[in-house]
Amino acid sequence: MTSEEEQLEQVRSVLLAPQAQRITDLQKQIEALDHRLSDPAQRAKDTGEVLQSALAISNEKEDWFGNSLKPMVVDKFQEASREDPEIMAEALFPILGPAVRKMIASLISRDKNRPKSGYRIEQLFLIDKMAGLPVCHVASEHSDTQDADMVSGMLSAIQSFVHDAFQTDEFDGLNTLEVGELSVWIEWGPKAVLAAVVRGKPPKKLREALQIKIEKIHHDYEAELAGYEGNTELFDALKPQLYLFLDSHDGSLKSRFKNLSAEAKRYCLIAVAGLVILVVLLVNGWIEDSRWREFMGKLQAEIGIVVSNQTEEDGVIHVYGLRDPLAVDPEAVLTTSDTSRDVVFHFEPYNALQPEFIQQRALLLLKPTSEVNVSLIEGTLYVSGQASRQWIENARPMAAAVAGVTAVAFNVREMEREQ
Amino acid sequence: MIGMQKKICMLGAFSVGKTSLVSQYVNSIFSEKYTTTIGVKIDKKQITMDEHVLSMILWDVYGEDNHQTVMPSYLRGMAGFILVADPTRPSTLDTTLSLRKMVSETVGDVPFVLALNKVDIKDQWNFEALETLNALKTASAGSFETSAKTDTGVDDLFNCLACAVLPGLPAP
Structure with a gap:
């Protein structure tokens, strides 16, 4: 390189130095960007940081983002439901539980009267298992019920829902619903189910009683249940039995007495009278x-x-x-x-030794005149004054003999001698 | 008078107007939210026909365009059903056909009536598959053009099905 060229190069480097530095910086930025784009983890991180802002902008402008995602989400949701219903059931469980409980509460009663003690069956539903139709329904006087036909239907629907959603066996269906102090105990039979709406805390023996009842109903009404096509009059004779069951499982004290036999009531009354x-x-x-x-x-x-x-x-x-x-x-x-x-x-x-008694005893014994003074001080009987010779001769020995007197100070002058 | 009760299902694609038809026909005590909660809402209509007092227990089954989401157990024991289509959406007719097939496979042949709903906006009806429509009409106990909005054909629809599910009664 000639000296002229060297000079030109020096001039060029002086003049173009800022641009050269700018180009170097840009190259570094391009390399950094290239690195970010080629690294999937970094790209995911970058996208995540702007996604929230993108969704917010989308919501302001006709929700283009949500609309474009919707078909894909719905498809995947349906696909997941078909492939693994259990996962969906688990996911829905926290939402469905409270919803179903609220529904049951509104279904079975609006009565807020609590039994004063024990428990009370407020309603009994015998429901045709196939169609969910009420075969027979009875309600206690305390119960303010909704339409039994519709309640039976909804109970049946809930049973079906649980049965399908949780893949239970035919005879392993829903058997208890609990909403606050109300519960529905359900016993399954081959053709019908017996549902008891109970207020309070029933004992376990109620479950057994319901089982026995549904078995008896199937035994007594086998043909009617098998051919049931909606004619409720076939089961009119069952109503008194269900009322009896309802009354006999009222755990409140008043109803317990009401349900006793006449003889038991007599004994109860005798016992109560005896107690009184x-x-x-x-x-x-x-x-x-x-x-x-x-x-x-x-x-x-x-x-x-x-x-x-x-x-x-x-x-x-x-x-x-x-x-x-x-x-x-x-x-x-x-x-x-x-x-x-x-x-x-x-x-x-006996002779009491209290001072007042000793003194009184001495007075009674000595019979002093008004001129004789008798007093007792710490067991010593003081007799003073003046009296006849005869009184003095009588009194002196007697004073010492008064019970309780420990010593005698006898100082009574003779009146006759002075005269 | 003979007291009878029958389970009736309302079936149809999403948003064809099943619940509106039921609401027009009965006084509901249950909120519509139950339909979306567990997929069904129960209503009741009592009607007197000849010597029968018929309680129709109406199961308003939640409908989606994909009929597979209808729980088969909700259909068990039904005496008849109402198929509802919305002619402003031709695809709903295909759904009614699929639903009818599903009912046959699940509970066998039971009578049904066909409701072509939203007759109040009939100018927007757009049925392309007339063959399907005619096949359904033929198989049904009756087909009715209905509107819950103007209360058109609703009573006739339910009364026709009531006659179909009660044995020995002539069709109106």
Whole structure:
């Protein structure tokens, strides 16, 4: 290269340097884009980032995106349903469950009256298995029912739906529907099903009773069920039996009594009357006991009375103990009390040692005149004042003999000597 | 009077007007949502014919253009059925033909009546397969041009089927 060419190259590189750098950058960007497009994972990631925005724009402009996807989605949905119904059933289950429950609730009753206890069969449906027609229907007085024909049809449809959707066997069909406190117990027979709408919590024995009933119905009405073509009058005779079944499985207390036989009702009434009498007696006895305890408390609180024992014989209470002759009369205490018991008192006499009794006893014994003072202080009997010689001679020895007196301070002057 | 009850199915392609026909004929107690929930809605119409009091238990079976989605167990025990077609959509006639075949295979030959619905917009009717139509008409107990919107032919449709399912009654 000549020096002139070198100079030109230098001038060119100086003049075109920004463009050359721009071209280099663009080449790098093209390579990066090429890499993104050739990498499937990267392309999926890129598409995902713009898909949401694309759907939003599509919704604003007549939903071209959704419309173009719809046939493909519907086709694949139908194809999947045919190929594997179980997957579809599993997918639909969370949606169908609540929907069917709501439907059953509206079907079987609008009655919100709860049984006060136990359970109650509100309706019984005997449904022709083939057509879902109601062969016979009875409802309790508590039940506010929808049209039985249509309810039977819907129950039958639900059974068919479950049967088909979940591929159950012929005799392994739907046997329980539960909606809150209402449930439908269904028992299957070869020609008909018996469905009981139950409010409350029925015992397991109801299931067995329903099984026995549907078997008996098939036994008794075999020909009618086999040739059933919609003539319900053929089953008119069955209604009383179903009503009986309905009543006999009312678990509330009132209905339990109602359903008893006459003899059982008689025994029940006797038992209840006996119970009432017993309660009255017990209450009366408790009241009388209280009154007696109150009387005995008063009696024992009296000074000079000591109760040692009490016994009852032929309805008479005998009270044993000791009684100071100066103490209150027990009969008087009895008269003022509320007790109505017959009482006989057996009190032996004794000398009470309470100071007031000792002093009173001394006064009774000594018979002091108004000029003689008698008092008792800590067991010592103080006798003072003035009296006749005769009284003093009599009183002095007696004072020491008064029961309860431990010492005597006798200081009585003789009146006659002073005169 | 003899009390009788019969199961009647309403069959037809999607949106041909089955539910509207039933609604025109009876007072429903159940919401239409049941049809889409479990695929069927039950209604009842009681009519008196001669010495019979007939309770028609109407099973309004959810219809789709692909008739295979109709559950065969819903058809069991039916005494008759009403095939409903919408002549403004010719394809619905093909569906009625397929449904009739399906019924024959599932429950055997039972009487049916054909309802060519939406007669209120008859100017939009567009039947191409007249042979199919004639074959269905011939096999049916009666065919009626109906409209739930204007209450045209609805009573006649159901009464005709009632006569067909009750033994010993002459067709009206």
